[in-house]
Amino acid sequence: MGGIPGVRTPSSWSGLCSSTWADTLPCRPLECHSRPRFKTRPLTHPVLPRRHFFKGGNNAMSDRRDVIAAELEKGLAETVSFFRSLSPEELRSRLYSDGAQWTVQQVLAHFTAIERSMQWLFNNILAGGPGAPPDFDFERFNRTQTPKYDGLPLDELIERFTAVRQETIRIVRQMQEQDLDREGLHAFHGRGRLDRFIRWAYEHVRLHEDDVRQVIGRRPTVK
Numbered sequence: 001m002g003g004i005p006g007v008r009t010p011s012s013w014s015g016l017c018s019s020t021w022a023d024t025l026p027c028r029p030l031e032c033h034s035r036p037r038f039k040t041r042p043l044t045h046p047v048l049p050r051r052h053f054f055k056g057g058n059n060a061m062s063d064r065r066d067v068i069a070a071e072l073e074k075g076l077a078e079t080v081s082f083f084r085s086l087s088p089e090e091l092r093s094r095l096y097s098d099g100a101q102w103t104v105q106q107v108l109a110h111f112t113a114i115e116r117s118m119q120w121l122f123n124n125i126l127a128g129g130p131g132a133p134p135d136f137d138f139e140r141f142n143r144t145q146t147p148k149y150d151g152l153p154l155d156e157l158i159e160r161f162t163a164v165r166q167e168t169i170r171i172v173r174q175m176q177e178q179d180l181d182r183e184g185l186h187a188f189h190g191r192g193r194l195d196r197f198i199r200w201a202y203e204h205v206r207l208h209e210d211d212v213r214q215v216i217g218r219r220p221t222v223k
Contacts, residue, residue, distance in 0.1 A: 001168065008177055019100070021113040027055055029211060032107060034081060036158075037140050061217065063177060064177065064195055065172050065175060065177060065180065068172050068180075068199060069169050069172045069173055069197065071199070071202050072165060072168055072169050072172065072201065072202055073126045073166070073169060075201075075202035075206065076161075076162060076165040076166075076204075077164075078145060078209075079108075079111070079161065079205055080158055082109050082212075083157075084154075084158070085109035086104065086212075086216070090102065090104060090106065090216045091104050091105040091154065092104070092156065093215055093216060094215075095107055095211060095212060095215055096211075099142060100143060100146065101116075102146065104212050104216070105217070106146055106147075106150070106152065106158045107147075107159065107208050107211075107212065108154075108158070109146050109148075109152070109157055109163050110142075110145075110146045110208070111162045111164075111205055111208070112157065112160045112164050113146050113148070113149065113163045114145075114204070115144040115161075115165065115168060115201055117141070117145075118168070118197070118198075119164075119167060119171060119200050120199075121186070121197065121222065122144055122168075122171055122186070122194065122197065123171070123192050124184070125182050125183075125184035125197075126171075126175070126179055126182065126194070127131055129184065130184055131184025131186060131191075131212030132184070132185045132186055134185065136187040138187065152188060164203075168181070168198070168201055172198060178193065179210060180193065180194050180195035180198075181193055181194070181195070182194045184197075186200075188200075
């Protein structure tokens with residue numbers, strides 16, 4: 001399959017350092033729907049079964065690119081509004097008691113770090129590449145990438161996430177419809193189609209946001 005201009009091709013993988021590989025794929029997903037709600041106690045960080053995310057199908061009456069781009073835009077607006085509604089105390093709350101042990105504000109930083117890595121994955125598959133390296137280390141990614149944003153104020157974190165999400169939307173809108181059927185390897189979902197992996201960008205954010213709502217005692221969103 002042909003590549004698209006400006007996209008890294010599989011032949012350039014040998015020049016990637018390990019930190020670039022660590023920017024490829026998302027963190028472990030969270031089982032946020034079955035946890036009890038806590039006001040202050042951090043959550044643990046278990047893995048949610050893959051089948052949880054494969055709900056519904058494509059809308060045959062719409063171009064899938066339009067549907068996905070609309071969800072990405074909606075998610076961006078929801079995320080910005082949600083984090084702006086949080087108090088400084090809520091932003092400092094410890095969200096997880098194991099693994100990366102992020103605060104609520106660090107989760108927003110994680111959104112930026114992980115979606116940048118997702119874009120690398122999308123572009124690799126669009127260029128005919130295999131997708132994620134089979135030995136991708138989730139823990140290393142979570143441990144090393146998100147802390148790079150520590151110390152940034154909320155407004156700058158929101159600005160950075162907005163820019164990254166807008167780039168994801170641009171990638172989707174520049175694709176051909178058939179590009180969404182390209183296949184590759186995803187570190188969590190395994191082998192699958194590109195449209196599944198792109199949808200994970202907004203699903204992943206919503207799972208973390210529901211975890212935040214549980215910790216600070218807000219009602220979870222209804223999907």
